[in-house]
Amino acid sequence: MLKGRRRLYILIGFGVLALLPLASPKLMSTYYLDLLTKVLIFGIALLGYDILAGYTGLVSLGHALFFGLGGYCAAYTINNYSTNLAPALALALMCALFVGLIVGYLSTQTKDIFFVFLTLAFAQFFYLAAFNLTTITGGDNGITIQKVTLGLPRIWETGVPRPFGFYYLTLAVFFVAYLICLKVITGPFGKVLVAIRENEERVTFLGYNVRRLKIKSFMISISLTTVAGVLFACYQDFVSPGMLHWILSGDFILMSVLGGMGTLAGPVLGGAIVLMLGDLLSSLTENWMIFIGGFFVLTIIFAPNGVVGLLSGKRWRRR
């Protein structure tokens, strides 16, 4: 799938991530490991987001729907049936694929800004439902989740020690997600998605069913975001309607654009920048988003391809 240097870089990258906690216990204190775990969880969601927004060119303002849906499904199975991660993931994915098919089918009727707002509308349904159906979702108070376990249910199960265990669990999932995305975008399917982004009409003329391809891209995208949502809920041992709020979808866009949409590394890097900068700045002022906002505005004006675009020397070109 990949040859030579790029594979080497990727392996080095993951090697560093895997060895980081072991290398220097002082540097990688619990605190930073916690931050890094969150960065990776968001990274999974952002990889998914990028398939749709970056590669297919459909910017969604509704991905929090699937992040939150994953979280609530996980909360439900873990608290009611089994603390094991596997059934939680399975149920969350089933729910998300079902909801995603409907939302994806309807939303892809529109494009550009209308797509942005239709996805927003669907996500807000779920946010308001979670907020108002207090008997099921606990409303604004959210739900506390039991500690998640791994292994075979009823035969052999083990808890996930924190922070190390969860870090490696997240890293493993992130690795798989990254490989899936790499496979998708380097294959013929990914090339058609980019073609849709660049010139939808021409792809139609070539005989592709653009609508179906868009829905497919949507489904892959939301699946990864759902998995991230499950992990996030399990990591926090808690879900609240905030996981469904459009502000979170806005954060996904912000992170992706900062890092550079349409590259796999970009959005993950953007997520890391926002989360780490946010962590750093929040000790200075409660209104740290003012700086992120400023950084973001400068990015859009001077480097619309994000940090990765800046690094690779590619500037935005007028179409």
Added chain:
Amino acid sequence: MDPAIIVTTILHGLTVAMVLMLVAGGLTIIFGMMDVLNFAHGSLYMLGAYMGYTVAVTTGSFTLALLLAPVAVGIIGFFIEYFSLRPLYGRPPLHHLLLTFGISLITQNAIKFIWGNDIYSVEPPEFLSGAVSFFDIYYPKYRFFVLAFSALLALVLWYVIAKTRYGVVIRAGTEDIETLEAHGINTQRVFTAVFVVCSALAAVGGAAVAPMRTVYPQMGLDIIIDAFIVVIVGGLGSIRGAVIGALIIGQAIQLGAVFLTGFGDVAIYIVMAAILLLRPQGLVPETT
């Protein structure tokens, strides 16, 4: 159900619609002319409310607040347009949406930094406090004032757009900006002027609703989503669409709150999703 409640609800809906129209009207004009979907419009409305509050508290005059807040916000609007939007004209509309999203983050947090997280209430002027009663209905005088005041502003706006030379330029701009430029109009300057006026309009809206809804840190986010929905429902860039959209969404908000207890907020999203699915370009597709 008691008819008095229904009438009051519809009146409330009308008031909400008028305020929404001030914000959404600006949004749609800006989009129609410059292809900019201004996410920061809610922040400008919010800024109007906070500045109005400060003026009202320091000078004790609400009328002065209603006059000064839009002037101040208009100036801020000028800086936003001149320094951040200008370099971006000609790029895909999504870039502007993202840019103004960033600007709204800055403004929102700057407001929280200056005014804190408190909720402020603003006293309406003496002669507008209390309620009027007719038939079995008591309706706050101040809401009537907001209704009439916003409707008046909307009428003035309509007059300017439909009957004056400036209006001709604006309408021509929403149709075809290149032809307008070919006729010797400095479109850059028109853009700036339009953005400043629309910012000021949003600020008037914010200052006017302050006594009715209080001034709080979430108000910018609350209004921007509603205003976006109005514009999307009405048809992006269409002024008539914004008026129709505002009337529909205003009623949906209020009727939803009364008839779908606990789920009132869902009503507007149902309306938007339904309209977008049936008419993906909105009710009045882009023509003025």
